[in-house]
Amino acid sequence: MFPIVRCRTLRSLVGCLAAVLFAATAQAGTIYGVNHTQWAINHFSVDGHSAVDIIGAFQGGGGGWGYAPPAQWRPGLTVRVDWETGVAGSKGFPGFADRAKYKAWVAKNEAQKRQHTQLVPVPDYTGQKVCGITVHFLPCDQLQVTTSCYPYGAPEYPIKTPLRLPVPKTCPVK
Incomplete structure (x- = not known):
């Protein structure tokens, strides 16, 4: 909840605004991505909050700030993930x-770029500490997300998908 403060001067107004902004973002966390595909993730965002640009094939990356899930999880909760795939590096x-x-x-590199948007269900985080959001990019433009505070690969981390997944011969038709 926001702090209740009285602001009487310009100097105190600046301090008040800083306190309100801090309180508003205190529950916000990082946006992290784990790329399980052969394509680079050129950039991505979660509910309009931008994450770090370029996650290479079979890598992780992060650094976006400001994603805060609702205080209480509810059935049907989703996030909108927008992302671009393509080639990375100078090959x-x-x-x-x-x-x-x-x-x-x-021109060849530009022709391989693809824009994607998907609503992704957020797993129940009731009773758990929430530390932002991690998006897992899977083959066939599939996604999984978690709000877990544990790092990918830790025994307690909820998504057990290996980093290197085989490239499927065909993907399901959407």
């Missing part, structure tokens, strides 16, 4: 000297 980079080769390389 096949021809250099800048030959402009035609460079432009073809850029």
